[in-house]
Amino acid sequence: MGAVILRGGRVLGDEAADIRLTAEGRIAAIRPTGTDTAPVPCIDIDGLVVLPAFVDLHTHLREPGSEDSETIASGTRAAAAGGFSDVFAMANSRPVTDTPDRVSWIARTAARVGAARVHPVGAITTNLEGTSPAPLAAMAKTGARMFSDDGRCVDDADILRRALLAARTSGTVIAQHAQCRHLAGQGQVNAGPAAERTGLTPWPHVAEETVVARDVILAGESGGRLHVCHVSTAGTVGIVRWAKNNGWPVTAEVAPHHLLLTDDLASDANPLYKVNPPLRSATDVKVLRSALRDGTIDAVATDHAPHTSRSKAADWCHAPFGMLGLEAALSVVAEVLRRDGAPDWPRIAQVMSHQPARIGSLDTAGRPLTAHEPATFTLVDPQADWQVDPLDLHSLSHNTPFTARVFHNRVKATVVDGHVTHDAAGLLRTTTDEESPR
Ligand SMILES: [Zn+2]
Structure with a gap:
């Protein structure tokens, strides 16, 4: 300028x-x-x-591999339009970001075409298969500051523990998509009235909470930093609070849709409302909002998950999970994070900019708005x-x-x-x- x-x-x-x-x-x-x-x-x-420009810890840019739903160029344009200076690109592209070469390919491509700064997230396990650890130390050397198998949960406690130890050594963070596959199975909607009304397979809150409980214990024991992705239930909030009270290195994020929408919307089985973890009850939404206010939840992260209109036009069971998040995030957060009837701008700056930058170890983003x-x-x-x-x-x-x-x-x-x-x-x-x- x-x-x-x-x-x-x-x-x-x-x-x-x-x-x-x-x-x-x-x-x-x-x-x-x-x-x-x-x-x-x-x-x-x-x-x-x-406001200080926002930092998104959880973006799916879809490139490489699914350029019909999003590209690094289009996704970062959406990010800029949503007020973001920086986004973390989740590893579940095709191919998966699970080697130093793939980390640098994303960084290089984004530097050339991106309208926002892009920080590649490295996978925790090779090809997100959950069985063999990806080369975290080597990816960290190439610039990955966060590791996640997001889209999938790292089931194996020993692999997760080793990842936390590696994160501790390299000063990075492990972000877990918490979903016990035995409890969630092919879960489609929140267990409760929505599942009963639609006859769709229930996705119970304990499938998230049991994994988060295990993971925070491993973070406490290993000293490696754990970041809990898209917290969706009141029970998870209680576990994160307990972990923080114990002084364990745990942070948590919530997605805009989980702050505003409830599982009522899933009752018509319109795939636009199909997301993972699913939309939850009004009680969960209320608890998530107050956890964001009181600091139990550190950050808002969009879980921006673009899908083509064609794939979302399928019936509920065949449509993919996920919603767009980047361009409406601020509008949603300003609606739910209020004080004395107006948006609580200082708190919004904390949860959308300062804290995510800190969690993602960025020194140049999430800075205060002051001279120099x-x-x-x-x-x-x-x-x-x-x-x-x-x-x-x-x-x-x-x-x-x-x-x-x-x-x-x-x-x-x-x-x-x-x-x-x-x-x-x-x-x-x-x-x-x-x-x-x-
Ligand atoms: Zn996820």
């Missing part, structure tokens, strides 16, 4: 301020609005909330009233569960190190940009 003053922005929802950026993509100063008189161009962002820090931020319109239209999204796929829903907060622009990565309304265009179109 060059040296510029953004006039009237509300940092973390605070009083309006002048935010001056340096030509090198850093924040020069933040002052009360109208008081910065530096001789640089001004852009009016009156009333927009300024990188100009990496997201502008949110708190009076947007936007209706989600799947055809307007940047993702190649359209499987959002929020179609036609109206949200009041919307990401308007994203800036990473002073570079505009999303600006649909042209808010951040200066006159010089207009004179020299690229």
